[in-house]
Amino acid sequence: MTRSFTASLALAFVAALLVFDLTRTPPNPYQAPAILAFGSGSAASGGFCGALPD
Amino acid sequence: MSQATLQGAAETAPAGPFGKRAGLILGALVIVALVALFAGARYGLLLAIGLGFGIALEGMRFGFAGPWRAMILRREPSGVLAQLLAIALVAVVAIPLLSSHAGELVGAQAPIGFAMVGGAFVFGACMQIVLGCGSGTLVNAGSGNPVSLLALPFFALGSFAGAWGLIWWTDLGALPILTLSGGAGLGVTLVLLALAAAIFLWRAAPGAVKLSRRHAIAAVVLALLAIGNLLVAGQPWGVVYGLGLWAAKGYSALGGDLSASAFWAAPGSMERVQSSVLTDYTSLTDIGIILGAFGVAAWRRGALAAKLPTYPARAWVATIVAGFLLGYSSRLAFGCNVGAFFSGISTGSLHGWVWFIAAFGGAFLGIRLRPMLGLEARS
Numbered sequence A: 001m002t003r004s005f006t007a008s009l010a011l012a013f014v015a016a017l018l019v020f021d022l023t024r025t026p027p028n029p030y031q032a033p034a035i036l037a038f039g040s041g042s043a044a045s046g047g048f049c050g051a052l053p054d
Numbered sequence B: 001m002s003q004a005t006l007q008g009a010a011e012t013a014p015a016g017p018f019g020k021r022a023g024l025i026l027g028a029l030v031i032v033a034l035v036a037l038f039a040g041a042r043y044g045l046l047l048a049i050g051l052g053f054g055i056a057l058e059g060m061r062f063g064f065a066g067p068w069r070a071m072i073l074r075r076e077p078s079g080v081l082a083q084l085l086a087i088a089l090v091a092v093v094a095i096p097l098l099s100s101h102a103g104e105l106v107g108a109q110a111p112i113g114f115a116m117v118g119g120a121f122v123f124g125a126c127m128q129i130v131l132g133c134g135s136g137t138l139v140n141a142g143s144g145n146p147v148s149l150l151a152l153p154f155f156a157l158g159s160f161a162g163a164w165g166l167i168w169w170t171d172l173g174a175l176p177i178l179t180l181s182g183g184a185g186l187g188v189t190l191v192l193l194a195l196a197a198a199i200f201l202w203r204a205a206p207g208a209v210k211l212s213r214r215h216a217i218a219a220v221v222l223a224l225l226a227i228g229n230l231l232v233a234g235q236p237w238g239v240v241y242g243l244g245l246w247a248a249k250g251y252s253a254l255g256g257d258l259s260a261s262a263f264w265a266a267p268g269s270m271e272r273v274q275s276s277v278l279t280d281y282t283s284l285t286d287i288g289i290i291l292g293a294f295g296v297a298a299w300r301r302g303a304l305a306a307k308l309p310t311y312p313a314r315a316w317v318a319t320i321v322a323g324f325l326l327g328y329s330s331r332l333a334f335g336c337n338v339g340a341f342f343s344g345i346s347t348g349s350l351h352g353w354v355w356f357i358a359a360f361g362g363a364f365l366g367i368r369l370r371p372m373l374g375l376e377a378r379s
Helices: A003-024 B003-012 B017-038 B041-059 B065-074 B078-100 B114-129 B134-142 B146-164 B166-170 B182-203 B213-233 B240-253 B267-273 B281-299 B313-332 B337-346 B350-372
Strands: none
Touching: A003 B134, A003 B146, A003 B240, A003 B281, B017 B041, B017 B281, B041 B134, B041 B213, B041 B281, B065 B078, B065 B114, B065 B350, B078 B182, B078 B213, B078 B337, B114 B166, B114 B313, B114 B337, B114 B350, B134 B146, B134 B281, B134 B313, B134 B337, B146 B166, B146 B240, B146 B313, B166 B313, B182 B337, B213 B281, B213 B337, B240 B267, B240 B281, B240 B313, B240 B337, B337 B350
16 A cells, blocks of 8 residues: 555545535635735634634 | 657556646645635635645655654754744744734734643654654645554544643643733844754754755745735634644534533634634645645655555554644643744744743653654664
8 A cells, every 4th residue: 555545535534524514614705804814904813722712 | 669659659648747747736726716716815825825834844844843853863953943943034024013913913822831831741742753743744644644644633633622621721820921022022032042043053963964955945935934824814823723623513513512611612612613614724724734745745756656654553552642642732732833832932922932842841752652652663
């Protein structure tokens, strides 16, 4: 068995994650924020590993 | 061979390296465009930045666990110095911007506490056991490393579980968030980085390359991408949150009740669990890293044709346990090598420095454990 098998499994993992998620919570491009947070005037609101829950 | 035969062979041959590589580039562009179109331009751009991280890390064979191992075992400082260089480059841009655009941009700033220090130590040990840190596990999985591929789902589960109990762990004792901000903060950060670099140079083996050209280029590329991440997302580059979010979504889909966790029941967390992963910044860069690393491995001739290594059963068990602990400990530590060390220090958080010291201490233990667990031959 070669690394192409395991690399393909990694791709399958990502694909499965996206398919699973898209079927449950599809994105809405009409609610998308400005392309850059910098200069947008909006407060940063993304999840981050260094942050306690808000 | 006649010209007619050559022409016939060319027409019937499968796509060669050129065709494959063109396909990889096209595929990456299509994926980014689809995300931009169906989720939003910011999200497409973040996926592109994630692809850049994956391509840079795998393409230039740069990372965090390997350079720490090289410094500890062979006293080769090049990779660690490149990490410090990258952090310094980001800090020069990020720390002033965080002051001038407070709120719009946020740093990776977290409190120092007992659980944070312990988490960083465990993470440092585990990243040497599996030879993959937060970003490294994603890169290695994408390029077909079976150890990282197995560790990845348990990393995600550990991140989810660590976040579940994060409030309890933090309540064991933590200082307020301490930051180095403004011009003075940047100055102190750069002095501390120079001091750290001086210590590594002092401990370097005689004749060892101080900073290789490859590592220096990788440091600059990584810094540019990290600055891009901050400007686009409004927050620094991170890895672990996204992995925990994937597990939280899975848990919720299976009927699990997230309201039992103070972390996952918080309004911000709940909103992200109920939103698309294509709108979560760390998820997008995580996915980009996996895909970017895969692209580089597929691009290289013969890289994916390499035979998989064989390990004893205890090595696979160790990988599962270490993978879970990587995720769990990095939540207690408020980040991994990326979120706490790289982004924490470069955005002025003192917890990044404490993380660095504790995790580097843990790396000594992990290097000793790795052969005992069957992941490398005993010397």
